[in-house]
Amino acid sequence: MEALKNYKFWFCTGSQDLYGDECLAHVAEHSKIIVEHLNQSGLLPFEVVWKPTLITNELIRKTFNEANADDECAGVITWMHTFSPAKSWILGLQEYRKSLLHFHTQFNEEIPYDSIDMDFMNENQSAHGDREYGHIVSRMGIERKVICGFWKDEEVIREIASWMRTAIGVLESSHIRVVRVADNMRNVAVTEGDKVEAQIKFGWEIDAYPVNEIAKYVEDVAAGDISALTDEYYSKYRMIYDGRDEAEFRKHVEVQAGIEIGFEKFLKEKNYQAIVTHFGDLGSLKQLPGLAIQRLMEKGYGFGAEGDWKTAAMVRLMKLMTTGIKDAKGTTFFEDYTYNLVKGKEGILQAHMLEVCPTIAGDDISIKVLPLSMGNREDPARLVFTAKEGTGVATSLVDLGNRFRLIINEVDVKKAEKPMPKLPVATAFWTPRPSLKIGAESWILCGGAHHTAFSYDLTTEQMIDWADAMGIESVVIGNDTTIQGLKHELRWNSVYYR
Numbered sequence: 001m002e003a004l005k006n007y008k009f010w011f012c013t014g015s016q017d018l019y020g021d022e023c024l025a026h027v028a029e030h031s032k033i034i035v036e037h038l039n040q041s042g043l044l045p046f047e048v049v050w051k052p053t054l055i056t057n058e059l060i061r062k063t064f065n066e067a068n069a070d071d072e073c074a075g076v077i078t079w080m081h082t083f084s085p086a087k088s089w090i091l092g093l094q095e096y097r098k099s100l101l102h103f104h105t106q107f108n109e110e111i112p113y114d115s116i117d118m119d120f121m122n123e124n125q126s127a128h129g130d131r132e133y134g135h136i137v138s139r140m141g142i143e144r145k146v147i148c149g150f151w152k153d154e155e156v157i158r159e160i161a162s163w164m165r166t167a168i169g170v171l172e173s174s175h176i177r178v179v180r181v182a183d184n185m186r187n188v189a190v191t192e193g194d195k196v197e198a199q200i201k202f203g204w205e206i207d208a209y210p211v212n213e214i215a216k217y218v219e220d221v222a223a224g225d226i227s228a229l230t231d232e233y234y235s236k237y238r239m240i241y242d243g244r245d246e247a248e249f250r251k252h253v254e255v256q257a258g259i260e261i262g263f264e265k266f267l268k269e270k271n272y273q274a275i276v277t278h279f280g281d282l283g284s285l286k287q288l289p290g291l292a293i294q295r296l297m298e299k300g301y302g303f304g305a306e307g308d309w310k311t312a313a314m315v316r317l318m319k320l321m322t323t324g325i326k327d328a329k330g331t332t333f334f335e336d337y338t339y340n341l342v343k344g345k346e347g348i349l350q351a352h353m354l355e356v357c358p359t360i361a362g363d364d365i366s367i368k369v370l371p372l373s374m375g376n377r378e379d380p381a382r383l384v385f386t387a388k389e390g391t392g393v394a395t396s397l398v399d400l401g402n403r404f405r406l407i408i409n410e411v412d413v414k415k416a417e418k419p420m421p422k423l424p425v426a427t428a429f430w431t432p433r434p435s436l437k438i439g440a441e442s443w444i445l446c447g448g449a450h451h452t453a454f455s456y457d458l459t460t461e462q463m464i465d466w467a468d469a470m471g472i473e474s475v476v477i478g479n480d481t482t483i484q485g486l487k488h489e490l491r492w493n494s495v496y497y498r
């Protein structure tokens with residue numbers, strides 16, 4: 001996946017000039033020490049940049065506007081070391097457009113019982129100053145994250161790290177461009193949506209092209225390039241011939257290599273980072289893009305099947321939010337297919353016709369060539385594997401007509417009870433929280449789709465914070481969900497989000 005910009009987060013400390021120069025020197029020194037510690041912790045995915053103490057309206061306004069203009073600044077972290085009269089922050093906050101973290105911390109961990117005097121108290125009063133600042137941000141109705149805790153506490157630093165990834169999602173959302181080489185599947189409701197509203201809310205550009213324009217890129221791929229990429233597939237994956245002639249098998253795989261190269265060239269040339277296809281609208285393509293789409297997802301592209309541009313953009317977004325995570329377990333497009341309703345073994349089999357991202361693979365990845373039961377093309381080659389075990393979030397963005405709703409379900413991916421040797425697609429088997437029964441009932445009450453954007457590497461909190469920053473409704477289905485509670489929440493939300 002292409003690297004993100006060299007993003008940085010600015011650390012801005014608030015104070016005022018009533019305390020005298022010595023105190024202000026301490027404020028600056030303390031915030032420098034905190035920034036240095038955060039950067040050296042090894043826990044943050046992005047660098048924190050120290051900024052001079054903010055004490056006047058003019059400087060606050062100037063700093064926030066510089067943060068807006070700096071392409072590498074992904075957000076601002078604010079902390080009131082002492083008291084900073086909050087009216088000073090109004091103009092700067094009004095003009096600020098990126099993510100805001102209010103880090104409610106204090107330089108000293110413990111009250112120095114034996115030596116504390118009025119000077120010490122005046123100098124170390126974030127309990128006081130952060131409340132004044134928090135008031136104005138709340139009064140102005142500005143979305144921000146508040147994290148409280150000691151700055152050396154690893155758990156607190158991890159919370160900052162997690163927020164940074166949400167901030168990247170907020171910033172990068174407006175750079176997502178989705179190409180549709182097929183329309184929404186006829187008569188299907190849940191994959192539809194208002195593309196203009198999506199651009200207003202999320203910044204997504206969603207464009208359509210005739211499928212044969214991208215098919216031309218595939219036809220123009222040089223035979224040598226196809227052969228080289230096919231060799232790479234053969235070295236990386238296990239071929240399962242299932243009695244097919246090996247030379248004929250390779251020809252099918254080569255078609256997908258051509259699609260991968262042609263599609264990627266098209267996407268790069270025209271600056272798209274996500275794509276939707278449709279098995280019923282393939283133009284001159286010889287196969288439904290299967291293996292090719294799986295490989296593109298692995299490279300970081302978003303994907304949605306049957307014209308589902310909302311899920312395609314979400315897959316791209318969630319992949320961006322997880323960029324650079326060490327030992328990441330993967331992010332993919334998925335579809336709810338088949339239930340296991342046996343008591344004590346309940347779960348949902350996740351798959352798609354072909355298109356599941358191999359980043360989630362928990363075992364060997366094989367290539368199979370088999371007919372599809374839908375569409376009218378050659379037997380497509382596809383990567384086959386089963387997913388890792390672990391907890392993740394399954395999300396579905398739906399358009400309710402007057403608003404978007406992001407449904408977030410925590411799920412536990414398990415090893416399937418038995419192998420499924422006759423199922424020639426990538427799968428995961430998961431149990432939604434709090435249980436299949438309440439999870440599925442809740443999902444349906446929320447109007448969630450059969451398509452999801454799934455990740456092991458993001459948390460419910462990150463997805464809620466992203467939705468809040470976008471100004472859309474989010475509904476969580478998790479351990480605390482009850483049907484009655486959820487129904488109340490949906491009713492209340494319908495009044496709030498109009």
Ligand code: MN
Pocket residue numbers: 305306335352451
């Ligand atoms: Mn589908």
